[in-house]
Amino acid sequence: MSGNRRPAPEFPAWPQYDDAEREGLIRALEQGQWWRIGGSEVDTFEEEFAAYHGAERALAVTNGTHALELALQVLGVGPGSEVIVPAFTFISSSQAAQRLGAVAVPVDVAPETYCLDVAAAAEAVTPRTRAIMPVHMAGHFADMDALDKLSADTGIPVVQDAAHAHGAQWRGKRAGALGSIAAFSFQNGKLMTAGEGGAVTFPDNASYEEAFLRHSCGRPQTDRRYFHRTSGSNFRLNEFSASVLRAQLARLDGQIATREERAALLRRLLADIPGVVPQGRDERADRVPHYMAMFRVPGIGEDRRNALVDDLVARGLPAFVVFRAVYRSDGFWETGAPDTTVDELARRNPVSEALTADGIWLHHRTLLAGERQIHDIAEILADALAAL
Secondary structure (H helix, E strand, C coil), rough: CCCCCCCCCCCCCCCCCCCCHHHHHHHHHHCCCCCCCCCCCHHHHHHHHHHHHCCEEEECCEEEEEEEHHHHHHHHCCCCEEEEECCCCHHHHHHHHHHCCCCCEECCCCCCCCCECCCCHHHHCCCCCCECCCCHHHHHHCCCCHHHHHHHHCCCCCCEECCCCCEEEEEEEHHCCCEEEEEEEECCCCCCCCCEEEEECCCCCHHHHHHHHHCCCCCCCCHHHHHCCCCCCCCCCCCHHHHHHHHHHHHHHHHHHHHHHHHHEEEEEEHHCCCHHHHHHHHCCEEECCCEEEEEECCCHHHHHHHHHHHHCCCCCCCCCCCCCCCEEEEECCCCCCCCHHHHHHHHHHHHHHHHHEEEEHHHHHHHHHHHHHHHHHHHHHHHHCCC
């Protein structure tokens, strides 16, 4: 690697907070009720989050993985059913189905956006398919027009994994306004966070009511005699987390506006570096919050890609290797795996295979920095590639 290195650029810290979070925590503390039954922070956050995303209702839960599980359970996913998921995603997308006893069926992603390839999903539909789960990768919407048509043609509902897509828009509509259930994450690195947490948005009140029961051990909110109407678990969010998330939601729009500007600049700069291919953008996605700044170095190979990421980190960039294709982790095969092999899935999912070996992402806090730091990112990457 090169000897004379430029000083490491300075990027904003993450998570971000100010007096709004402090005041929210004190408000939750002093109300005297610290769980959602009796408190007001979770209820108010749900109303604000649903309104912001154009949804009929929202339900706050313990984390994004539980949000996916709950969404699938409301749609009847369980033993004997299949759920189509992207092969390239964080493994919670597949394990949410597998934990319910269903089979996760990985299909490939589009080479430009890294989102679910709808044609591949259509080919994977069987009589056992109970849900199709697109992931809005790095805040870029999957092709919701084509997915809605596939859903209408097959009768199979779509469940949006919107863990990266807070505030994203598809043709002017946010995830909650698209007519399907969407699941969000508030894990520490997400675009808004309380350390952990999640939410599910619903297009109708009936699905919300069932989800509420199942996220609260099957018990109605007004029950006083322990009549549990359904099976379920305890996925309830606490009042302190909700108070923090209300403050996080209030500043989200401003952060997205900054990231949109910086991402456009970074994309142009990365595209000028020989051998670097930035994540593409579907122009129907008219607002992208940019959970990650993603790019590929095609042909670099996994070992050299890993070395490049290590060098970028040493030079001061918050860089990471991308997710592995879900079937390339042992956890995928423990339960609910399709009756096939790693090699066969690799053959069916060439784009996901390539991303596993040559994909890199930068933390979204880099896109909250100034223009000078965005130029620094491109210059550092070009230097590191030349040294490699």
